[in-house]
Amino acid sequence: MFLLSLLIGGLVLHLAWSSVMAFLLSSRYVHRMVDVRRWPEEVEARRTAEMVSMYLTHTVAPSPPPATVFFGSSVAYGYPWQEEVTFAARYAAMRPAEHVFNASVIGADLAFIDNAILCGATNAGLKVDKAIIELQVVLSVNSLARITFWKFAPPEPCDETIGRVGHWSFVMRHPLAAGWLPFIWDDKASPKPERGLEVAEVYAGYFISREDYDNLKLEPKLHAQIAAVLNRAKTIAREVYAFPSPIYLPGVREARYEAESVHAYQTAALAGCRAVPGVHCLDTESFYTRRELYWNLTHFNQRGQGVFAEWLAQNVK
Amino acid sequence: MLFNSYFFLFVFLPTALAAFHLLRRESWPRALAAVSVLSLIFYASWDPRYLALLVPSLLINYWLGEQIARTRRRLWLVAGIVANLAVIGWFKYSLFFYVNLTGGAEAPDFLRDIALPLGISFITFQKIAYLVDIWRGYPKASSFGRFAFFVLFFPQLIAGPIVLFRNLDRQVGRGPRPAARYRAMAYFGLILFAIGLFKKVIFADGLGYFADTIFAFASEQPSPLHPADAWLAALSYSLQLYFDFSAYSDMAIGIGFMFGFRLPTNFNSPYQASTMIDFWRRWHMTLSAFFREYVYIPLGGNRRGAAWQAVFVIVVFLLTGLWHGAGWTFVAWGGIHGLLVLTNHLWTRWSTIRLPHLLTWPATVLAAVFLWVIFRSPNWAVATKVLTAMTFSAPEAATRALNDTLAYGPAWAMTIAIGVMALLLPNSRRLARHVRRGRWLPGRTVAAPAHPAFVVQALIAGAILYFAIASIGTMQSKFIYFNF
Numbered sequence: 075m076f077l078l079s080l081l082i083g084g085l086v087l088h089l090a091w092s093s094v095m096a097f098l099l100s101s102r103y104v105h106r107m108v109d110v111r112r113w114p115e116e117v118e119a120r121r122t123a124e125m126v127s128m129y130l131t132h133t134v135a136p137s138p139p140p141a142t143v144f145f146g147s148s149v150a151y152g153y154p155w156q157e158e159v160t161f162a163a164r165y166a167a168m169r170p171a172e173h174v175f176n177a178s179v180i181g182a183d184l185a186f187i188d189n190a191i192l193c194g195a196t197n198a199g200l201k202v203d204k205a206i207i208e209l210q211v212v213l214s215v216n217s218l219a220r221i222t223f224w225k226f227a228p229p230e231p232c233d234e235t236i237g238r239v240g241h242w243s244f245v246m247r248h249p250l251a252a253g254w255l256p257f258i259w260d261d262k263a264s265p266k267p268e269r270g271l272e273v274a275e276v277y278a279g280y281f282i283s284r285e286d287y288d289n290l291k292l293e294p295k296l297h298a299q300i301a302a303v304l305n306r307a308k309t310i311a312r313e314v315y316a317f318p319s320p321i322y323l324p325g326v327r328e329a330r331y332e333a334e335s336v337h338a339y340q341t342a343a344l345a346g347c348r349a350v351p352g353v354h355c356l357d358t359e360s361f362y363t364r365r366e367l368y369w370n371l372t373h374f375n376q377r378g379q380g381v382f383a384e385w386l387a388q389n390v391k
Numbered sequence: 392m393l394f395n396s397y398f399f400l401f402v403f404l405p406t407a408l409a410a411f412h413l414l415r416r417e418s419w420p421r422a423l424a425a426v427s428v429l430s431l432i433f434y435a436s437w438d439p440r441y442l443a444l445l446v447p448s449l450l451i452n453y454w455l456g457e458q459i460a461r462t463r464r465r466l467w468l469v470a471g472i473v474a475n476l477a478v479i480g481w482f483k484y485s486l487f488f489y490v491n492l493t494g495g496a497e498a499p500d501f502l503r504d505i506a507l508p509l510g511i512s513f514i515t516f517q518k519i520a521y522l523v524d525i526w527r528g529y530p531k532a533s534s535f536g537r538f539a540f541f542v543l544f545f546p547q548l549i550a551g552p553i554v555l556f557r558n559l560d561r562q563v564g565r566g567p568r569p570a571a572r573y574r575a576m577a578y579f580g581l582i583l584f585a586i587g588l589f590k591k592v593i594f595a596d597g598l599g600y601f602a603d604t605i606f607a608f609a610s611e612q613p614s615p616l617h618p619a620d621a622w623l624a625a626l627s628y629s630l631q632l633y634f635d636f637s638a639y640s641d642m643a644i645g646i647g648f649m650f651g652f653r654l655p656t657n658f659n660s661p662y663q664a665s666t667m668i669d670f671w672r673r674w675h676m677t678l679s680a681f682f683r684e685y686v687y688i689p690l691g692g693n694r695r696g697a698a699w700q701a702v703f704v705i706v707v708f709l710l711t712g713l714w715h716g717a718g719w720t721f722v723a724w725g726g727i728h729g730l731l732v733l734t735n736h737l738w739t740r741w742s743t744i745r746l747p748h749l750l751t752w753p754a755t756v757l758a759a760v761f762l763w764v765i766f767r768s769p770n771w772a773v774a775t776k777v778l779t780a781m782t783f784s785a786p787e788a789a790t791r792a793l794n795d796t797l798a799y800g801p802a803w804a805m806t807i808a809i810g811v812m813a814l815l816l817p818n819s820r821r822l823a824r825h826v827r828r829g830r831w832l833p834g835r836t837v838a839a840p841a842h843p844a845f846v847v848q849a850l851i852a853g854a855i856l857y858f859a860i861a862s863i864g865t866m867q868s869k870f871i872y873f874n875f
Contacts (some may be wrong), residue, residue: 078577080852
């Protein structure tokens with residue numbers, strides 16, 4: 075009797091708490107997906123795919139056309155800014171007729187974008203008008219060279235049996251209890267003061283040298299990953315736009331890394347994109363030297379978010 | 392292996408309970424031995440090398456106890472105390488003394504590489520108390536198995552409560568209890584354990600985020616600290632430490648009950664104390680009792696006049712500070728507490744004015760909060776920075792410590808809510824007793840498992856346990872007192 079009551083007590087609280095958390099999750103993240111890195115464990119591709127499916131099933135699927143979805147890494151997410159400052163939100167403001175959503179994940183490389191984020195969209199059965207894809211090159215080259223800095227598990231191939239995921243069932247299956255509160259509390263929503271570029275110290279080996287890039291024969295692998303991402307994106311969207319993540323190249327030199335090497339694989343990424351038919355590839359080279367637009371070497375400040383949004387609005391038809 | 396880890400909760404604890412309760416029906420010594428062996432595994436799970444210290448020290452102290460009891464020669468007692476203090480001195484204080492005695496010279500590698508064995512401060516004090524008690528005429532352990540069980544019993548092995556041999560062995564000596572008695576004790580223990588786990592995972596770890604972030608900011612950033620940040624850090628740490636350590640004690644006592652043993656109470660709502668003397672009667676009670684019984688009273692206590700009593704009080708508190716850590720901030724923390732306790736004694740003795748509770752209570756809590764800043768700070772520079780900001784004497788701060796500025800609202804709400812609980816609500820032991828007796832329901836007694844009160848209590852305990860266990864995730868944090 076005692077043990078049974080104990081179990082029932084736990085189960086009742088689990089049901090009640092999960093219902094509240096599911097409701098709050100679904101109502102708080104509409105235009106930009108929750109930061110999945112808030113998960114207390116390693117960020118797994120499958121779980122991320124479930125969360126992307128959950129987000130898109132709840133937001134994009136019921137939305138009337140035309141719908142535009144951003145898929146990418148931290149640049150597309152708008153790191154480190156609150157949602158209204160990000161270029162995705164500003165782009166949305168410039169295109170009032172489009173319904174714009176952002177399903178990007180901070181720290182995702184191309185393999186993760188393919189096997190977790192776009193995989194989630196495939197599982198949600200998504201068909202949208204436009205997909206705007208950030209091609210995260212630096213992290214992808216790192217991963218291809220088997221260097222990882224994040225708490226991301228190496229992605230497994232996309233599991234297409236996940237299907238549509240509901241908030242309630244997802245929260246019920248993951249009894250995190252207080253662990254859900256960091257999801258409910260969007261720490262990225264805090265307004266932050268604008269500031270210029272700060273070249274902080276980066277992890278050793280963060281930017282792969284030209285020698286390693288050539289010796290490890292990373293370019294064909296990079297092209298293969300880009301092709302996989304864009305081909306999957308084409309199954310989701312009528313029109314696919316893609317751009318290599320902008321980066322402030324003179325800052326790379328300031329951080330004592332080979333800017334030429336970084337430039338080489340950024341250029342290779344664009345070439346890889348152009349090799350995929352039916353994709354609009356946007357060249358971000360004009361942003362590589364504009365110091366005033368950056369918050370750090372690889373992310374825009376608020377001014378940069380605005381300028382990039384205008385540039386996107388001009389280039390995305 | 393932490394109490395707040397899934398392996399402990401779902402594998403180790405059930406195994407230990409099953410082994411003990413199955414074996415106690417057959418053979419009481421075997422049941423005790425099984426728990427002792429499992430306790431060694433529990434201790435070795437952090438680092439098996441620790442056993443190389445624990446096991447020989449166990450054997451030597453048992454042998455010393457035998458010698459003291461047999462010969463009644465003071466030499467054995469002195470040898471035992473010196474040997475135990477030498478061990479803790481080497482592992483915990485050698486680097487501190489080296490640096491201070493050499494005027495800050497670079498310490499050799501072998502001193503810097505000394506790893507502090509877990510729980511050494513607690514284990515050492517228990518063994519010293521055992522030897523002193525035998526010298527005083529209390530019975531020694533009747534067998535090595537009983538002595539080993541006293542030292543190793545895993546709920547209290549790492550961070551107390553500091554159990555005296557005579558208290559635990561008296562219960563061991565009674566042998567197995569009736570099954571109904573075990574059931575009642577296990578039920579109470581489970582409620583206490585659930586409350587402790589909840590306090591640790593939700594309150595202490597939740598508040599720890601704010602305290603850690605702000606103290607790290609104060610330590611790493613050259614800019615001054617905002618007064619609100621400093622107060623948030625001081626208050627959240629004061630509460631974190633209390634809920635962390637008292638949670639560990641609750642869990643230890645709760646597990647003790649599950650095995651049918653009563654471990655001593657360690658906390659009695661310290662932030663409800665109205666004087667500093669009262670605070671130390673409620674905070675880490677078993678440590679205070681140890682120092683009172685084995686240091687303060689043997690030194691002379693209050694028997695040698697006010698001047699000597701003052702000296703003894705200061706000595707005891709300096710040692711209390713040093714016990715917590717090999718650093719001058721700990722010594723200062725203990726010393727200032729000693730001065731406040733002394734002032735309290737002198738006021739009680741010589742002043743006829745009795746201050747109202749509404750004045751002394753907040754004053755006591757505030758003093759404790761200010762002193763926790765010194766206790767928590769890694770060095771004097773950080774302590775001064777936080778204290779200066781708390782007294783609004785620091786230059787204006789340009790940046791705030793929490794990057795997420797919207798988090799200040801919930802941070803303050805959480806700190807205030809948990810603070811109100813610590814200041815006004817009954818502590819876990821009272822709460823658990825209250826729940827067990829069903830005084831909040833009609834009928835007032837829990838007669839049988841089918842009694843509605845019993846069912847409702849189990850439902851509540853289940854809900855608390857679920858929430859605490861599910862919240863653990865993989866971010867299991869250590870208990871703060873493991874560092875001491």
